[in-house]
Amino acid sequence: MKQLIEDIAKALVDNPEAVSVHEVIGExxxxxxxxxxxxxxxxxxxxxxxxARSIRTILGAASMKLNRRFTLEILE
Amino acid sequence: xxxxxYTLASVGPQLDRCLSRIIRNAGFDLQFEMAEGEAPHPxxxxxxxxxxxxxxxxxxxxxxxxELLLALEQICLEVLRVPSEDxxxxxxxxxxxxxxxxxxxxxxxxxxxxxxxxxxxxxxxxPMNSRERRVIHLSLRDEQEIRxxxxxxxxxxQVIVYPAGMPSAPASAFQPPRQGGPPRGAGARPDRGRxxxxx
Numbered sequence: 001m002k003q004l005i006e007d008i009a010k011a012l013v014d015n016p017e018a019v020s021v022h023e024v025i026g027e028x029x030x031x032x033x034x035x036x037x038x039x040x041x042x043x044x045x046x047x048x049x050x051x052a053r054s055i056r057t058i059l060g061a062a063s064m065k066l067n068r069r070f071t072l073e074i075l076e
Numbered sequence: 077x078x079x080x081x082y083t084l085a086s087v088g089p090q091l092d093r094c095l096s097r098i099i100r101n102a103g104f105d106l107q108f109e110m111a112e113g114e115a116p117h118p119x120x121x122x123x124x125x126x127x128x129x130x131x132x133x134x135x136x137x138x139x140x141x142x143e144l145l146l147a148l149e150q151i152c153l154e155v156l157r158v159p160s161e162d163x164x165x166x167x168x169x170x171x172x173x174x175x176x177x178x179x180x181x182x183x184x185x186x187x188x189x190x191x192x193x194x195x196x197x198x199x200x201x202x203p204m205n206s207r208e209r210r211v212i213h214l215s216l217r218d219e220q221e222i223r224x225x226x227x228x229x230x231x232x233x234q235v236i237v238y239p240a241g242m243p244s245a246p247a248s249a250f251q252p253p254r255q256g257g258p259p260r261g262a263g264a265r266p267d268r269g270r271x272x273x274x275x
Contacts, residue, residue, distance in 0.1 A: 004101035048230030
C-alpha cells in the first residue's frame with residue numbers, strides 16, 4: 001500500500017525526490033502519511049481536492065481487497 | 077472536438093506504465109486494452125483514446141457510479157499532465173459503462189424536462205462530474221420551455237432545470253451542506269445509495 005501511494009505521488013509531482021510515505025500501523029487502521037514538497041501540494045490535492053479524492057478512492061478499493069482499513073494523510 | 081490530439085503513439089506507453097503500476101501495487105485483478113477513438117455517442121463523448129478494462133475486479137471498478145474507474149482515469153490524466161480541458165479526450169471504460177450511463181442520463185434529462193414543464197417548479201439532479209453535466213445540458217439544449225444550468229462547487233456541482241422564465245435560485249438552495257458525510261443527492265435517483273459499497 002505504501003508503494004501504491006508513493007508511486008502515484010512520485011508520478012504526480014515535479015519533485016519526486018521529496019516524496020515520502022510513512023506508515024503508522026494501528027490495530028484496525030493503517031495511516032499512510034504522505035509528504036511532498038510544498039510546491040507540489042497542489043499537484044497531489046488537485047482542483048477542488050479532486051486528485052486527493054481519487055487517490056483515496058484507489059486506496060479504499062485496494063484496502064477492501066486486503067480487508068484492512070488504510071487512510072491517507074497528506075502533509076507538507 | 078476536432079482532430080485527434082492524443083494518439084497511442086504519443087501517450088500510450090506512459091499511460092500503460094502508469095496504469096499497470098497502480099493495478100499491480102493495488103492488487104486489482106484487472107486487464108486493460110487501449111484503442112484509438114471509437115464513440116457510440118459521438119455527440120456526447122468522442123475520445124481520442126479509450127481504455128477498456130476486463131477482469132474479476134470490474135465490479136469493483138464500476139461500483140458507486142464507477143467511482144474507481146473515474147479515479148484511475150483522473151490520476152492517469154494528471155500523471156500524463158493532460159490539461160483539464162482535454163480530459164474528455166481520454167476515456168476509461170468497462171462493460172460499456174460510459175455508453176449505458178449516457179443513455180441513462182439522456183433518459184433522466186427527458187424525465188426532468190417533462191416534470192419541470194408539468195409542475196412549473198425547478199428540478200435538481202444529483203451532483204455529477206462535468207462530463208455528465210454536459211450530457212444533461214446537451215440533451216436539453218433544444219427545449220424551449222425550460223432551461224438548465226449548473227450550480228454548486230466541486231463534487232457538489234449539480235444541474236438544475238428551471239422553467240424558461242424563472243430566475244436562478246440562490247446557491248445552496250438545493251444542496252444544504254451536511255457535515256460528516258457525503259452530500260445527499262436531491263431528486264433524480266433517491267433509490268441509489270451513495271455510500272461505500274457494502275460487501
